[in-house]
Amino acid sequence: MLLTAAVGAGGWMLYDGTRTSHPPQPSAVDAFSAPAGGTARPPVDVSGNTPAHHKPTPLPYSVPVRLRIPTISLNAPLVELGLDGSGQLQVPDNHNRNLAGWYSGGVAPGAAGNAIIDGHVDTKQGPAVFFLLGALHKGDTIEVDRKDGRAALFAVDAIEVYAKDAFPSAQVYGPTTDPELRLITCGGGYTVRTGYLGNVVLYAHLIGSKPV
Template sequence: MRRLGNTVAATVTLTALCAGGWLLHNGTATHAPPQPTAAEAGTGPGGPSGPGGPGGPRSASARGLAPSVPERIRIASIRVDAPLTGLGLTPTGTLEVPPARKKNLAGWYEAGTSPGETGTAIVAGHVDNADGPAVFFSLGALKKGAAIEVDRRDGTTAVFTVDAVEVYRVSAFPDETVYGAAPRPELRVITCGGTYSRATGYQSNVVVFAHLTGVR
């Protein structure tokens, strides 16, 4: 058993996000989503460890909020403004994914930490679907220091600051680095990326690491 957002859960993978139906029909040369550069990655072994990242110096962060259902995520720098739906685990222990046909929809792991609470909150969404780019198509272009806003049902908006943007191969996904418990309010935003294969889809996951820095 592994921890997912401070909640013990079965093994979690995100391969269902990564079919890449649009690329299957259009090829990879001109339609692939942007990928993070080395400058946006963490600086230590095993994952992000720069300022604010896991394993590195902690920058100032806002105090954790009470639990509340997140309703919307906004990332202005990459033009994301999307509703959130709750996600659970499938019978085989994998994370459910939002319906692929709804390209502007992201999901959060509702059995775990809600965004803004102390702990690790998980948000996931498709990079594309059969019709074209989906909600997190541009996630790999996100930069350190960018803001992520999550509107919550209690009327508050949790504001997160990006610490790092990483790419991990699906076959070597570091569960503990991404999903492990955190002593402050943190957020992971996950989609697919990396090399694309017509046989298996995307080969990697793009993971954004962020921590709470403000509340409105």
């Protein structure tokens, strides 16, 4: 069954009662198809599997407990998420802005397949865990701590922005042969009437592991 995007619906950029702040949007050169003169992405096959390079051995299944992204000083605990009554991916509690969620009905980060983590870009109280996700670039490193005492290490392949009515569920949520990771949040513009107009999706592949 394919999931549908539900991350960040109803999020607001108004906080502290008076001021607004816009989350950084991904650079066009960090998308899968960079513009002329931009940085070309590594080759990716049509199934969305890991780019053609040395592939580390997938890790065994282990529940993830923490997400770290050093480039943007992100260090957040992970909670387990499922699907809501309409089959949409649940989102973490918005009362804790530094909290991300792992879809526990799918693959564990580091294991063979496509692991899904989502989080809010902001809440009414201010910027949230994935506020700076759009500031990342290809090659940046993501670490996911696991209960088995190892951290799965991923490298960013691309960051894409999709309109909510054109969200590519099969590409984002579909199975992969190699150990991959998707981080998902809201983005793609904002209006007071509708909230965020789209979703930001980060694609990454496993590059190794280390002791936590």
